[in-house]
Amino acid sequence: MSAPSTDIAARRGSPLAIMARVVAALLLRETRVRFGRAQIGYLWAIIEPLGGVLVLAFAFQLIGRVPDVGQSLLLFLAIGMLGFSLQRRLTVQLGNAFDANKALLHFPVVKRIDTLIARSILEIATSLLSMMIIIAGLVLIEGAPPPARLDIFVAGIAALALLGFGLGTLNAILNAHFRSWRHIEGLISRPLFLMSGVFFTPVMLPSAVSDILVWNPVLHGIEWLRYGYYEGYRPDFISAEYLIGWGLTTTLAGLAAERFLPPGET
């Protein structure tokens, strides 16, 4: 392809077309690097949350606990775990996006935002597939009920994904600008798993505890999923506005910082 200089503009494409091209290339590359060449790698990523569910279920069986909602302990835990890991994986994976793609960011057509978008698509797709397979499995094998209000359930997933994207973008920016952020983030996020209602509903807790946990947006997301999933389950304090507010605020702050701060150490 020797280049007649007249069709230069056409060959370069619009900024949006370039972005789509770069995101697609990043997506293909990430999939390959992360999951390896064998499809089994991807299968593992899909099955992974199931491991956590089984461990929790086993522990609950030992102490003879029954699910707070519904009949199936596995389903109750799976919804919590899948909702949590969707948000958490986005936060972690986006947080590492600039670092992991450092070499590729050398190419000027690759922008930092492209790496965030590519990773988000990959994480959300993996999580959705994981959800569908695990929930379908429980419905078929355990005779668990299907989601009662699919639209509300899906909206809950979207809200959790928005929060994951916002927190992940902020995480990436903070990692790029503050060396110690990685450690601080690790410290803050460690108790998050225990505080997000993965294996409990806040109504079962003493109000002194639930009054504090109610500030955690992830808890709202997981309860939102249960509200959509279980017929007749109506948690009285969840607020869609609160979770979406968190998602929008972190997303806007993250994107503004990405756009207006200098690239930092990345």
Added chain:
Amino acid sequence: MIRLIEVSKSYKVGRGRKHVLRDTTLTFERRNIAVIGQNGAGKSTLLRLIAGAERPDRGHILTEGRVSWPLGFAGGFNASTTGIDNTRFISRIYGQDTDRILDFVRDFSELGAFFAMPVATYSSGMRARLAFAISMAISFDWYLVDEITEVGDDRFKEKCRAAFKEKLVDARILMVSHSVSTLRSYCDMAALVHDGTITLYDDIEKGIAAHKQLMGLARSPGSTAA
């Protein structure tokens, strides 16, 4: 044509700030241009700004045509994936026909079986050969060359030079090099970067002379600039 419009760029050096460009407005015509200046004057930063790899603090940079990434760097490859995968990736982000690029790079780089091996297993010479082959496979209107090191034996070097000269029939070059003879063989005009300003010299020899004069001043007692 590349236009800089009221462009300012500075970065932190220790406690102070180093100004590479101060409110600079100028136009690079479609010529082969040697970018010269003392160490640390900001030659590489200028190339990275034009490439779009860095944003100016203020102002705009307009480029006409497709501008390469700054060639001659060692990075840019994902070491855990193969030469093939890296070539595919670069070809995709530049919207090229991947199969055609792969054929060209496989042939030009002479990596043989290593082309299908992770880049981590390459010697630095092999990496440079891969990088050069990829940059020759994609057609750019401007090649930004930052201190390209020649690699391989004499025959390979000659092949690289021939490939580059062929590209320069249609494309133009902005080149940073410590080797004055390399600059002379590729470029016919000069851009001297000094103290936040860029001075254009229609005749490369005049630019080199001005640069030498500055270096002479910088070497006056008390200064250690190379």
